[in-house]
Amino acid sequence: MTKINKRTVNKRTNSKLSDRSKPSIIGIDLGTTNSLVSFVRNQSPRIIPNDRGSRTTPSVVSIKSDQKVIIGEMARNQAVLNADNTVANIKLSMGTGQTYHLNDHKYLPEEISGLILAQLKDHAENYLGCEINDAVITVPAYFDDNQRRATMQAAAMAGIQVKKLLNEPTAAALAYGAGKDRPDSKMLVVDLGGGTLDITLMEYKEKVFRVLAVGGSTRIGGVNFDKKITDYILNDFKDTHSWDLSTDNVALQQLVIQAEKAKIDLSSATDTTIMIPYITITEKGPLHLNISFKRNNFEELIASILHEIKKIIISTFTKCGLEPAWVDSVILVGGSTRIPAVEKMIMDIIDPDGVRRKTGDLLKKTINQDEAVARGAAVMAGILSGELDDIEFHDITSHDLGILNHEEQFETLISAGSVFPMEITRLFTTAHDNQEEVTIQVMQDRGRNSSKNLVPLGSFNLCVDKAQKKGTPNIDVTFSIDMNSILTVSAIDLDTQKNAKISINYEFVKPVK
Ligand SMILES: Nc1ncnc2c1ncn2[C@@H]1O[C@H](COP(=O)(O)OP(=O)(O)OP(=O)(O)O)[C@@H](O)[C@H]1O
Ligand SMILES: [Mg+2]
Known part of the structure; x- marks a missing residue:
């Protein structure tokens, strides 16, 4: 197995932070699709941008023929063309012992995750201007002993000591505060990310978070929505131009990227256009892709997936004998809960006649859905390091x-x-x-x-x-x-x-x- 070397840090002399505000522990959301790193400053959690200035880093790793490692956006952008030497969704294989062959080297999932963690640690150290050795890392609530140990091994390979593995839904709930001002609450946490759906029913009572039931699927997430759009466009293109783009890897890669962009547009706009000039060249000349796409079209395409998610949420309630009306706060987590139809479907389960939605603060989404887990990890890091001393946390x-x-x-x-x-x-x-x-x-x-x-x-x-x-x-x-x-x-x-x-x-x- 290829070992990972500990990175030496070039401590910046023009550090952005004074020593007093440098954290000793960082928070890490090691996601299936995207990972984030965070810390606490002036009593509030913050996300650390990566070297490209992005707040999220795709959890994608690629190994080049010269054994150079590429991580994040760059790895993701070349994934379709270099599929054999690129790994995504590694989190789903943690603790399985499955091996990956990338450019003639064998890697375990822990090693791939270790590479991502090393990169995140590096971003944090560069941003904070100091060496960081300790982290709170989030894991799905259902991660078993093996998967938890694998996550700790990955951290060790990246030179990170895990101060605590924190359950993701608890992290999301912590991002909404804990401690003296937080009222007791009965929470439904829905985390719909890129590739997985996690449902948690949780209670906050007498300053303690208690998980009552978990449910979900490791096969439902944003990529399924992207695929629906991609398939739709492939069919439309075939009808219009009598040309099949699905066997053209370069075209397909562009299409998948544009499909995801269109999906994201449709969370805030009601229509969008997917335009890819010169998507392919035929003997008759170049072909261009230009399709307008409405939110309604998208909602029709994903109706069956929404139905599936609804069934899983309802079965999580059934599992622990609770009714949807028991919930007094809905916490939405994960980029895909930004889709208005996803939010509506969830709220319709909890509040079928729409009355509670209008009054109280049933729905919590003041924190960016894709940052909630990382912010909660920072809060936990702050509690452990003593930077946040008015928050109590007990497992x-x-x-x-x-x-x-x-x-x-x-x-x-x-x-x-x-x-x-x-x-x-x-x-x-x-x-x-x-x-x-x-x-x-x-x-x-x-x-x-x-x-x-x-x-x-x-x-x-x-x-x-x-x-x-x-x-x-x-x-x-x-x-x-x-x-x-x-x-x-x-x-x-x-x-x-x-x-x-x-x-x-x-x-x-x-x-x-
Ligand atoms: N505004 C948006 N509207 C719709 N989807 C979005 C939006 N923003 C991000 N997404 C989707 O959210 C997904 C990524 O979500 P997130 O970063 O929460 O995933 P993750 O936590 O890494 O994955 P997982 O929860 O599967 O482990 C991607 O599929 C992305 O396309
Ligand atoms: Mg997530």
């Missing part, structure tokens, strides 16, 4: 956690609402004479002591001293949850010192694919 467990005893009954080790990081140990023993091993079945109790709500999280075996009578071995079972929401359950036979363990992100099951 708490949403459910009871424990193991099954030999009678298949649930024994709670950690109760719902416990603040973590934390660790707890309880003593167990065997149920039979000459028992060779015990099985530790880790469970989550989603409802108060009702056995049908028990969700298995994982299990492992521990060998014990076979010569012992039942009830004699001393087996310590320890549950510990770290600040990145990783639960480690370990067991040790105190007499033989044999031990075994398992790590889990205990809160969430993966969203439907």
Whole structure:
């Protein structure tokens, strides 16, 4: 595997910030499509622009034949023409062990993400004029233990120490403030980005954010909307010019870029024009593409995708037995929630007759949808570094956690609402004479002591001293949850010192694919 070297920083002498306002920890939104880096200054979160002056950096990496690494906008712009040596959407493969062959070198997803993180760190250091080693990095709430560890490895490869992995919906909610002035709220966070949809039902009560349910899809996002427009134009071009552009890579690349631009235009304008002169040359001469496109056309094209999103939102409510009317704040996150039809569809679920929308502040979108997660990461960084001292933040467990005893009954080790990081140990023993091993079945109790709500999280075996009578071995079972929401359950036979363990992100099951 190719290793990543730590970058040396050219500290600017004409630093833009005085030492007092230099942050010690930055926030990073490592997105599937776009990544952002942020920090806190004068008590408020700010986005750090990249070397091109953009606030977002495409999460795209390309390796050239001379092994030169290209990241961001430049990598994205050449992606279609250099598809074999370019990787996008790497976040979806984190923790899978899948390898990527780019110009004769093998890379793991962690390494690709590490390259993006190194670039973001570099932008931050250049902008701030100082070396930065610590970051808060955001991850989807449903990221499991593997994916969380992979994210930390990626950071380590980039020379970043992760101060905390923060769940994206919590980050978005934090961007809207926390602490003494924030009223309790019942939130629906919809994050529709470039390639993924994440739905979170969350509560803020007594200064604590609690995630109640997550849902989503790793196959729905802005690219699906772009594809609908692209397909429409390809068909229209075929009808008009009897010419198929779909096999022409150069034309297609331009078309995909223009389709996305048109989509973005239609979030604020009701019509737009897609114009690409000399899109192709035929034996009869050059052909130009010139199509006008209305918001109505676009909404018709994406109706089936909107319907799919609606179904996923409703099923997230069903999962935790809540009604849409329970929600008192809707937080929209991700560039694709800027599409008016997306916003309307979501608000129609929560507020079918449109009454609540007119009065209170049901809809939160005062913060740029594609910056909310990064701003929340900066807030968290500020809390951890002490720069924001009037904000309280606690991570708490949403459910009871424990193991099954030999009678298949649930024994709670950690109760719902416990603040973590934390660790707890309880003593167990065997149920039979000459028992060779015990099985530790880790469970989550989603409802108060009702056995049908028990969700298995994982299990492992521990060998014990076979010569012992039942009830004699001393087996310590320890549950510990770290600040990145990783639960480690370990067991040790105190007499033989044999031990075994398992790590889990205990809160969430993966969203439907
Ligand atoms: N004004 C807009 N109207 C419609 N779509 C937009 C607008 N601005 C950005 N987008 C779309 O938002 C998407 C990128 O969103 P965002 O930057 O939030 O993604 P991400 O967080 O990297 O991705 P993901 O959530 O899939 O991990 C792109 O598909 C882009 O075209
Ligand atoms: Mg995102």
